[in-house]
Amino acid sequence: MRMLRLASLLALGSLLLLKTDRAAAADDFPLKDGDIWVMAGDSITAQKQHSNYFEAFCFARYPNMKFAFRNSGVGGHTIPTTLARFDYDIAAWNPTVVSVELGMNDKGGTVTEKFVQNMGTMVGRIREIKARPVILSASPVNNGETMQNLGQNKRLSEYGVALKEFSAKEKIPYANQFHALVDVWGKNHAAKGISMQGDAVHPGPPGQLMMANALLKALGAKEFVSSVTITGEGKVDAKGCAISDVKVTDGLIAFDRLDECVPSPIPDAARAVVDFDPTILEMSQYMLKATGLKPASYTLKINGVVTATLTAKQLEAGVNLTAFGPIDKAKDVNPIVAQGRAILKAVADKEAIVGQWRALSKKAIAKDAPAELKTELTALTKKVEEADVKIREAAKVQKLHFELSPAQ
DSSP: OOOHHHHHHHHHHHHHOOOOOOHHHHHOOOOOOOOEEEEEESSHHOOOOOHHHHHHHHHHTTTTTTOOOEEEEEOOHHHHHHTTHHHHHHGOOOSSEOOOOOOOOGGGOHHHHHHHHHHHHHHHHHHHHHOOOEEOOOOOSSSSTTTSSSSSHHHHHHHHHHHHHHHHHOOOOOEEEEHHHHHHHHHHHHHTTTTOOOOSSSSSSSHHHHHHHHHHHTOOOOOEEEEEEEEOOOOOEEESEEEEEEETTTTTEEEEESSSSEEEEEEEGGGGGGGHHHHHHHHHHEEEEEESSOOSEEEEETTEEEEEEHHHHHHHHHHGGGGGGOOTTTTTHHHHHHHHHHHHHHHHHHHHHHHHHHHHHHHTSSTTOOOHHHHHHHHHHHHHHHHHHHHHHHHHOOEEEEEEOOOO
């Protein structure tokens, strides 16, 4: 059953092996070494789901860079209300990047022309503090509407188009998740397929993972992790990783693999949507291909943990190892899943401290603030930075031991 369920994912492997790292696009990705990125938004950002997934991806994919993310989402907020808290909730972090993901609440009473004017004001404030703006469109209202049947989504669609023109004129990185998702969600909703969970405005983990991947893809994030092709005789072709200690004995192929970066962390609660959205695997090309094997089924173990059972034909085509979740939740999970969980937990732990910092910031940065408040804020800032270090530690590349053997 597991082999049948993975058929569509494994078929994608042969296509992904033909792709190379999008070097030009990766160079355009707005995250740079040394950045502090504040993610300004409304209640959808404040959920700390797709923003956390976006952050976890960056720590996994760019382990040699030092950077930090700070969530600045507040329920019900619009561009004007976000501007009203700009000094203590955004600028106070001394950011080098500020992304703006607003519109869901603006659409009720703000025409498109005025919305873009307000965005211009926001961009001006971001540039005043010497930060780089990044604009993210709002996500769709997940109510079954598509581009052929827009109701509540009509103005959000207009916002998405207008922001594209505005961003191009201002030379600002822009990710239009709205138009990437509205038809996919709408048609799936009508078919009563994969649940995005949550509600129409606030998706749960499956929908939020799709949002994060749509944003990352649109911004040109690095898709390629690494690839290994190994023959039945033990000859190896590797990209993005170092292979050592190759052994071929009695049908067993074993080797150690040290990657240059880490596959995308997939939240357990969003795992089902990997089958549904090919973008998720496209954004995490962590490939294994084995050629010249005898026709049979093979067990793949990573660090001694059974990860998948694959046919020689599937291995010949190539598989994306990001696809393999836990086989048995009661037993040890493969180290890819385990590291993804650790990264996501470290991000969530850091954001819990960020929340404490934000609760204190408005009072602490006031001119007449008591000294003890400033001291407390400084101490919380240090705790947030210490939590950043823990995320980087969780995302460090690890040498993994691979074994392919005939299935029993």
